Amino acid sequence: MAEYRPSTSWPHRMMSFQCRQADLNRLVMNYLVTEGYQEAAKRFMTEASVKPGPHMDTIGDRLRIQDAVRVGQVKYAMDLATRIYPRLFETDNYVFFHMQQLRLIEMIRDQKIEKALKFAQSKAAGFSKVDPRHYHEVERTMGLLAFDRPEYSPYGELMYYSYRQKVAGEINAAMLRCHEDEGKSKEEPMEPRMMFLIKLILWAQAKLDREGFTDFHKLDLGHADFEEEFRRSFQGF
Secondary structure: OOOOOOOOOHHHHHHOOOOOHHHHHHHHHHHHHHHOOHHHHHHHHHHHOOOOOOOHHHHHHHHHHHHHHHOOOHHHHHHHHHHHOOOHHHHOHHHHHHHHHHHHHHHHHOOOHHHHHHHHHOOOOOHHHOOHHHHHHHHHHHHHHHOOOHHHOOOHHHHOHHHHHHHHHHHHHHHHHHHHHOOOOOOOOOOOHHHHHHHHHHHHHHHHHHOOOOOOOOOOOOOOOHHHHHHHHOOOO
16 A cells, blocks of 8 residues: 655645746736726836736726726716717627616616606616516516615615626626727737736635634735735745
8 A cells, every 4th residue: 555645735836837037027007907006016016027018098097987887976977988989788698788777776776766757767778678588687676666665675785886897897897808809909919817826716715614724824815905915925926
């Protein structure tokens, strides 16, 4: 019978993984630019001597549009996005649907019930042409009208700030895709690789926890200085 050998410790295995600092820098810059952290991206570009990538010049416009969505100024956000990317909503019907849905939600939030009903039934809203797979989303949104306090209804999560944030993230991603499709970027598409990596790390941490491993450093997303925490997590690679 072969001699049993205990598995190599997690820190040792991590030390054997080769990850160049330049690769980490590109991941961090990718995340900052994609998510719209303009000042942090400029500072990191200088400190790490890393190229900003093809979407750096779009951060300002994308931020204004996302901020408008986050405060409920959806029509303004749509008008601004259309001026910058005329074909945005023609090529991404699902984002258009969610923006229109959010417009309806904001009317309900402001208790403009008659206006909300008129808008929902209008041709411009586009709900009559929505993909059948998303009928339930229209139904849930219209369901808010049945309650005096819709935020406490079974569909109340649609009125949470987190839903605005979700739609803001969707239109940000759509604008990045549109920027690439219009040929304004000659480089490879900028996918949110940083977010994928973070999710992968969190999944790995949870799996190690379930299997009883304790000898590894956990990435703390609540750390005040995320950039420093991320660097510390990969120290020694």
